[in-house]
Amino acid sequence: MSDLPGIVVTGASGRMGQMLIKTVVESDKARLVGAVEREGHDWVGRDVGEAMGSVALGVTVTDEPLEAFSKAQAVIDFTAPAATLQFAKLAAQARAVHVIGTTGMSDEDIAQLEPCGRHAVIVRAGNMSLGVNLLTLLTQKVAAALDEDFDIEVIEYHHRHKVDAPSGTALMLGEAAAAGRGVALNDVADRGRDGITGARKRGDIGFTAIRGGDIIGEHDVMFAADGEQIVLRHKATDRSLFAKGALKAALWGQDQKPGEYDMLDVLGL
Ligand SMILES: NC(=O)c1ccc[n+]([C@@H]2O[C@H](COP(=O)([O-])OP(=O)(O)OC[C@H]3O[C@@H](n4cnc5c(N)ncnc54)[C@H](O)[C@@H]3O)[C@@H](O)[C@H]2O)c1
Numbered sequence: 001m002s003d004l005p006g007i008v009v010t011g012a013s014g015r016m017g018q019m020l021i022k023t024v025v026e027s028d029k030a031r032l033v034g035a036v037e038r039e040g041h042d043w044v045g046r047d048v049g050e051a052m053g054s055v056a057l058g059v060t061v062t063d064e065p066l067e068a069f070s071k072a073q074a075v076i077d078f079t080a081p082a083a084t085l086q087f088a089k090l091a092a093q094a095r096a097v098h099v100i101g102t103t104g105m106s107d108e109d110i111a112q113l114e115p116c117g118r119h120a121v122i123v124r125a126g127n128m129s130l131g132v133n134l135l136t137l138l139t140q141k142v143a144a145a146l147d148e149d150f151d152i153e154v155i156e157y158h159h160r161h162k163v164d165a166p167s168g169t170a171l172m173l174g175e176a177a178a179a180g181r182g183v184a185l186n187d188v189a190d191r192g193r194d195g196i197t198g199a200r201k202r203g204d205i206g207f208t209a210i211r212g213g214d215i216i217g218e219h220d221v222m223f224a225a226d227g228e229q230i231v232l233r234h235k236a237t238d239r240s241l242f243a244k245g246a247l248k249a250a251l252w253g254q255d256q257k258p259g260e261y262d263m264l265d266v267l268g269l
């Protein structure tokens with residue numbers, strides 16, 4: 001039996017779930033020990049490789065997360081907020097590193113992770129890519145250098161299936177811009193304009209969400225003043241980017257003390 005860290009992937013049939021399974025199986029630094037789907041899903045009870053239309057991997061998809069987590073060193077979880085909250089408690093119980101890529105979590109949801117982080121390592125980020133995490137630092141720097149003559153707008157573009165807005169990445173970038181300005185994002189965020197909105201309020205950080213086709217994920221941070229604009233942009237062209245970042249976080253988490261971390265910690269940025 002290999003002593004490589006054992007990984008469970010939740011939401012195994014999802015866009016990210018399948019990409020994560022492929023990434024773990026192809027890695028020589030980890031092994032796949034479990035695949036979890038929701039109760040009633042037609043993949044439950046099937047070999048996950050075969051369910052993905054490929055060769056058998058010897059891992060049967062289960063709807064019993066605790067049983068799967070107890071055999072693992074890490075859980076990689078890109079699912080939905082309610083599932084992630086349940087998985088956080090179970091990963092803490094199993095003392096497994098919990099890598100959370102799920103977005104759309106409310107402030108109340110995020111607060112519920114705190115007790116879990118006392119027992120296990122949690123790494124959570126709305127975007128696991130090096131490029132976006134670097135972009136948060138650049139955004140903070142540019143926002144700090146410019147005054148409120150520059151309106152800040154975060155524009156995000158995603159595929160037609162995405163269910164949450166603004167994207168987790170857009171919120172990370174908004175937080176970074178707010179930090180650069182020395183304000184709390186919740187005090188200045190302008191989300192979802194419609195109708196007679198009135199003119200833009202000075203100092204607001206706006207969010208625009210575009211949904212269509214198969215766009216993997218694109219983000220612009222626009223600083224717009226009279227006579228000039230600066231646009232910082234990240235474009236993801238392959239979902240494996242997020243899966244590779246998540247696996248990196250799961251491995252990094254093996255050597256950390258219980259607590260809540262983000263990708264800046266993992267990447268040492
Ligand atoms: N942080 C990042 O880098 C990053 C990158 C891409 C996507 N995401 C986020 O990951 C999440 C998933 O995205 P997706 O495109 O793969 O969505 P998806 O809808 O394709 O997959 C979600 C999967 O979760 C499963 N699921 C839901 N509830 C479950 C439960 N209780 N138990 C087990 N499985 C459950 C669903 O059945 C589905 O297979 C979204 O929140 C998305 O925004 C984050």
Ligand SMILES: O=C(O)C1=N[C@H](C(=O)O)CCC1
Nearest residue numbers: 103126162167168169216217
């Ligand atoms: O496909 C998605 O959904 C993505 N979600 C993340 C977000 O909300 O920012 C990262 C990009 C892809």
